[in-house]
Amino acid sequence: MDSGSPTSNLFDLTGRVAIVTGGNRGLGRAIALALAGAGASVAILARDEEKSRETLAMLHQRGARAISLKTDLSNRPQTSASFETVERELGPVDILVNNAGFAILKGVLDQTDEDWDAVIETNLTAAFRLSRMAARSMAARGRGGKIVNVSSIAGNFGTPVFPSYAVSKGGMQQLTRCLALELAPHNIQVNSLLPGWFTTDMTDWIRNWPEYSEALKEMIQRTPRGRFGEPDELAGAVVFLASRASDHMTGADLVIDGGFSVR
Numbered sequence: 001m002d003s004g005s006p007t008s009n010l011f012d013l014t015g016r017v018a019i020v021t022g023g024n025r026g027l028g029r030a031i032a033l034a035l036a037g038a039g040a041s042v043a044i045l046a047r048d049e050e051k052s053r054e055t056l057a058m059l060h061q062r063g064a065r066a067i068s069l070k071t072d073l074s075n076r077p078q079t080s081a082s083f084e085t086v087e088r089e090l091g092p093v094d095i096l097v098n099n100a101g102f103a104i105l106k107g108v109l110d111q112t113d114e115d116w117d118a119v120i121e122t123n124l125t126a127a128f129r130l131s132r133m134a135a136r137s138m139a140a141r142g143r144g145g146k147i148v149n150v151s152s153i154a155g156n157f158g159t160p161v162f163p164s165y166a167v168s169k170g171g172m173q174q175l176t177r178c179l180a181l182e183l184a185p186h187n188i189q190v191n192s193l194l195p196g197w198f199t200t201d202m203t204d205w206i207r208n209w210p211e212y213s214e215a216l217k218e219m220i221q222r223t224p225r226g227r228f229g230e231p232d233e234l235a236g237a238v239v240f241l242a243s244r245a246s247d248h249m250t251g252a253d254l255v256i257d258g259g260f261s262v263r
């Protein structure tokens, strides 16, 4: 590394191509905007076309090269086709952010096979498949690359409320570690980003449903920062993990949770 160059250059993503799954709302939208703000071209993959149009307009307003591709990540051929379209339209992928995910609020006793499969397929298997596609492309070009897996602090804890989600996130952290080892010789860094509780559609239940009001109180009390995170509070972390600034970091968990997991 050239230690004489300005620090801001470390975070410059000009000329890089990024994919953000679930980039049309919530944390994914904040991540897409952050990467574009650092100079990257961005492709967002998600199902809801109206939300994707909104986010695409925000990306274009900021002067970014950006596309959105309607993709259901539980549909394997569609996911593969979207990856190929990104490379055709924007160029070879340098940064992959596996962000899309969802939870089913059912304990193991109530969970059906279909519930389990749906969560694992979207949250974990799609991340594995896209990582494989991105890593093959990055390795073939020999220019290195970055994979960021948006896991969760839920990947570190047991829970009776959303077990399939917690298992998918624990699996994602293991995927990060395995890929980090295998891809290090190709100069591809793979890290997990572990958000705590953030204000998005995903956390509507704990923030707004009366039956979870005690859980909400407990959660706030346990968080040293005393509140939910806001999506754009992940911006710095994701640019760091996508940029040269994190070149000597791989296989790690970066926790952004207002201190929730310290207790």
Ligand SMILES: NC(=O)c1ccc[n+]([C@@H]2O[C@H](COP(=O)([O-])OP(=O)(O)OC[C@H]3O[C@@H](n4cnc5c(N)ncnc54)[C@H](OP(=O)(O)O)[C@@H]3O)[C@@H](O)[C@H]2O)c1
Pocket (backbone or CB within 6 Å): 021, 022, 023, 024, 025, 026, 027, 028, 045, 046, 047, 048, 049, 051, 071, 072, 073, 074, 099, 100, 101, 102, 122, 150, 151, 152, 153, 194, 195, 196, 197, 198, 199, 200, 201, 202, 203
């Ligand atoms: N919010 C939090 O407190 C929190 C905490 C820890 C970790 N996380 C993680 O952060 C990530 C983003 O969560 P969020 O809070 O932003 O949730 P969100 O607001 O519910 O957004 C979820 C995103 O995932 C996409 N998605 C879900 N299923 C998909 C599918 N089958 N195919 C394609 N896209 C799909 C959604 O797009 P479409 O519906 O349009 O497809 C949407 O963009 C998730 O992996 C979540 O586990 C969130």
